[in-house]
Amino acid sequence: MSALPLALLMVGVVVAVAFVGRPLIQAATPLLTRFPRATVLSLGGGLLLWMASVIAAGLFLAWALTGPSPLPAPMAEVCQRCLEASNPFASGVAVETSVPSVVFLLAPALALAVVMVLGLRSVFKRHAQLRTTCQTLLPVGRRKNVAGYQVTVVADPQPAAFALGRHSCGIIVSTGLLEALDEQELRAVLEHEAAHLRERHHLILDFIGSITGPLRWVPFAAAIADAVPHYLEISADNAAQRKVGTRALASALLIMGDASNAQRTATQQSGPQRMMLAAGPERVRQLISPADPRQGTLGAMAIFAIMTVLVVTSTAAHGAAIAAVVTGCAI
Structure with a gap:
C-alpha cells in the first residue's frame, strides 16, 4: 500500500x-x-x-x-x-x-522552532513590561489589607482592579474602586483577582501567547489566543461567585463597566496588566443567565x-x- x-x-x-x-x-x-x-x-x-x-x-x-x-x-x-x-x-x-525527502522532515520542524524562538522573545518582552509597570506603580501606591486581601492602592478616580502576577505586584486597586463599591462588591472583585493569582493565569497566558503570537495568521491559533483569556476570566468569575455570590459580582461588573472609554482603551493597551472590566453585558449575562450548554x-x-x-x-x-x-x- x-x-x-x-x-x-x-x-x-x-x-x-x-x-x-x-x-x-x-x-x-x-x-x-x-x-x-x-x-x-x-x-x-x-x-x-x-x-x-x-x-x-x-x-x-x-x-x-x-x-x-x-x-x-x-x-x-x-x-x-x-x-x-x-x-x-x-x-x-x-x-x-x-x-528531497529531508525537506519534508526539516521544514516543519524548523518552522516550529522559529515559532518557539519568537514566542519566547515575546514572553521576555512582556515580563520586561511587567517589571516596568511594577516599578511605576509600587512607589506611588500603598500596601493595605482590604476585605482580607493584601493589595496595593493607587490614586485613580476610575474603578479598576487587576493582578500583575503572584511574584510581582500582586493585586492593584484604584481609590476609585474603593469608593465605588460596597463591601460585598469589593470582596467579589478581589476574590476574582485572587483567583487569577492562585490559578497562575498569568503563566497560562504567557504559555499560550508564546505559541499563538507568531501563529496569529493561522485561524485556529488565533481563535485559541482569543478564547483562553475569556475562559480564564470566567474561571475567576466562578471563584468569586462561589465565595461571594452572583449579585455582588454582577453589580461590581456593571459599576466597573461604566468606566470611561479612555480607561478601557488604556486597559487594552497595557500588555501585562489583567484588568477586570466588564466586557459589555455579555459577562453579566453569563453570570445571571448562562447559555444552554x-x-x-x-x-x-x-x-x-x-x-x-x-x-x-x-x-x-x-x-x-x-x-x-x-x-x-x-x-
Missing part, C-alpha cells in the same frame, strides 16, 4: 483544522463555558497537538515521496536507512519527486472527532519514528 493517499489525507486534516478550528470553537462556546478550566487545558493541548501534527504530516510526506538527497553520501545513507526503518507501510513504495454540543463533538484523528495519526507517525531511532534504525 502506498503511503501517498494517507500522507495527503494527513496534510488535508492539518490544513482543515487550521481553518475550521475557529468556527468550531465558537460553536462549542455554550458548552465550553460551563467548564472553563478544562476548556483552557483542552485548547492548550489541542494547539500543541496541532503543532505535533504538522511535523507528523512532514513524516508522512517523507515516507510517501522521495527525491534527490542534498546531503553527503554517508549522511544520506544513514538518513535513508532511518526513514525506511520508521516507515510503517509494508510496501515502502515512494513516489519519485524532485524535492446543549447548544454547543455539536461543535464540541466535532472538535473531539478532529482531535481524535490528530491523536491517532500523530501517535502513529511519531511512535514509528521514535521506535526506529531507539532500535538504531535497523530495518
Whole structure:
C-alpha cells in the first residue's frame, strides 16, 4: 500500500483544522463555558497537538515521496536507512519527486522552532513590561489589607482592579474602586483577582501567547489566543461567585463597566496588566443567565472527532519514528 493517499489525507486534516478550528470553537462556546478550566487545558493541548501534527504530516510526506538527497553520501545513507526503518507501510513504495525527502522532515520542524524562538522573545518582552509597570506603580501606591486581601492602592478616580502576577505586584486597586463599591462588591472583585493569582493565569497566558503570537495568521491559533483569556476570566468569575455570590459580582461588573472609554482603551493597551472590566453585558449575562450548554454540543463533538484523528495519526507517525531511532534504525 502506498503511503501517498494517507500522507495527503494527513496534510488535508492539518490544513482543515487550521481553518475550521475557529468556527468550531465558537460553536462549542455554550458548552465550553460551563467548564472553563478544562476548556483552557483542552485548547492548550489541542494547539500543541496541532503543532505535533504538522511535523507528523512532514513524516508522512517523507515516507510517501522521495527525491534527490542534498546531503553527503554517508549522511544520506544513514538518513535513508532511518526513514525506511520508521516507515510503517509494508510496501515502502515512494513516489519519485524532485524535492528531497529531508525537506519534508526539516521544514516543519524548523518552522516550529522559529515559532518557539519568537514566542519566547515575546514572553521576555512582556515580563520586561511587567517589571516596568511594577516599578511605576509600587512607589506611588500603598500596601493595605482590604476585605482580607493584601493589595496595593493607587490614586485613580476610575474603578479598576487587576493582578500583575503572584511574584510581582500582586493585586492593584484604584481609590476609585474603593469608593465605588460596597463591601460585598469589593470582596467579589478581589476574590476574582485572587483567583487569577492562585490559578497562575498569568503563566497560562504567557504559555499560550508564546505559541499563538507568531501563529496569529493561522485561524485556529488565533481563535485559541482569543478564547483562553475569556475562559480564564470566567474561571475567576466562578471563584468569586462561589465565595461571594452572583449579585455582588454582577453589580461590581456593571459599576466597573461604566468606566470611561479612555480607561478601557488604556486597559487594552497595557500588555501585562489583567484588568477586570466588564466586557459589555455579555459577562453579566453569563453570570445571571448562562447559555444552554446543549447548544454547543455539536461543535464540541466535532472538535473531539478532529482531535481524535490528530491523536491517532500523530501517535502513529511519531511512535514509528521514535521506535526506529531507539532500535538504531535497523530495518
